[in-house]
Amino acid sequence: MEHRVLSYGSLNIDRVYSVPHMVRPGETMSSTAYNEYVGGKGLNQSIALARSGMKVYHAGAVGSDGEVLLETLKEDQINIEFVKQTQEKSGHAIIQVDDSGQNSILLFSGANFSILEEDVEGVFDHFESGDILLIQNEINCLKQIIDLADKKGMRIFFNPSPFNEDIFNLPLEKIDWFLLNEIEAQQITQMEVRDDDLLVSILKEHFPQANFVITLGEQGSMCSMGDKLYRQSIYPTEVVDTTGAGDTFTGYFISTLLETGALDKALDVASKASSISVSRKGASSSIPYKEEVEND
Numbered sequence: 001m002e003h004r005v006l007s008y009g010s011l012n013i014d015r016v017y018s019v020p021h022m023v024r025p026g027e028t029m030s031s032t033a034y035n036e037y038v039g040g041k042g043l044n045q046s047i048a049l050a051r052s053g054m055k056v057y058h059a060g061a062v063g064s065d066g067e068v069l070l071e072t073l074k075e076d077q078i079n080i081e082f083v084k085q086t087q088e089k090s091g092h093a094i095i096q097v098d099d100s101g102q103n104s105i106l107l108f109s110g111a112n113f114s115i116l117e118e119d120v121e122g123v124f125d126h127f128e129s130g131d132i133l134l135i136q137n138e139i140n141c142l143k144q145i146i147d148l149a150d151k152k153g154m155r156i157f158f159n160p161s162p163f164n165e166d167i168f169n170l171p172l173e174k175i176d177w178f179l180l181n182e183i184e185a186q187q188i189t190q191m192e193v194r195d196d197d198l199l200v201s202i203l204k205e206h207f208p209q210a211n212f213v214i215t216l217g218e219q220g221s222m223c224s225m226g227d228k229l230y231r232q233s234i235y236p237t238e239v240v241d242t243t244g245a246g247d248t249f250t251g252y253f254i255s256t257l258l259e260t261g262a263l264d265k266a267l268d269v270a271s272k273a274s275s276i277s278v279s280r281k282g283a284s285s286s287i288p289y290k291e292e293v294e295n296d
C-alpha cells in the first residue's frame, strides 16, 4: 500500500558560518567560511521521506525569495501545490558550525508564520483517513492542523522541535507518535529525568495514546510502542556537521516503519541514514538516498 505523507512544515534558507567555537556574549569573531544551504526542519524531513521512497506532499509557505526552496523540493519529486508564496521574506536560519561539527541555530520565521486558517482548510480537503501527517514546531496554525488531521482520521507524527511553551497549548492528546530528543522529552513532561526507562514511562503516563521515538545523542535511540521497547546504538562516523541529522532520522524512521511495520528495522535504518548525514555539510544537501543507506 502506498502511503501519502502530508509534511506541513517550515522551509528555510540556512546561512551557515564555520567557526572555531560558538560566538560568546559580547564577543566579535571572524568566521572561517560561509555557505548557504536549503533547510528548515519541515523541508529537511520532507526530503528525507522522499529520498527514502515515500510519496510526499509538502505544505507551508515561502516568500518572494523562496524559489530555491521550491526547486529543491521538486528535484526530489515532492508535491508542492500546497506551498503558498507570499510577498514577505522566506524563513531563514543563521547557523554556526564549530570545529567539532556541532551547531547553534538562530531562526527567523518569516513566511513560515504566514499560514492562514483558510490555507489549512484548503490543504486538508485533499487528505483522508489513512494518510499521514508530519509536523514540527516551526510554523503557525499547528493547533488547527492537528485538529483537522485528527478529524480526518490521519495518523499524526509530531517532532516538537524547537521546543517552546506554545507546545503546551496544542491538543497533544491527538498525537500518535512523538519523535523527540532527550531534552525535548524532559521539556514536554516538565521533569528532569536522567534515566531513559523512567523517562519513557513518564511520557506514557502523560500521553497514554501515543508511541515515542527518543534520540539520545551518542547513546543512540529508543522507541516505545505499547509494551514494546527497542534500543539502537549509533553508527559511529566522522562528524562534519550535525545540522539536519535529526531530520534525516525522523524521515527515515517514519518511512521504514510505514514500509515494513518493524520498529527495530526503522530505528536501525534511521540511525544509519543520520550517521551518513552528519558526515556531510549542510542540512537537506546532507540527506542520503535510500540506495546509499542500503549499501552503507
Ligand code: RIB
Pocket (backbone or CB within 6 Å): 010, 012, 013, 014, 038, 039, 040, 041, 042, 044, 092, 093, 105, 138, 243, 244, 245, 246, 247, 283, 284
Ligand atoms: O534541523 C535543522 C534545521 O533547523 C535547519 O535546516 C534550520 O533551518 C532549522 O530549521
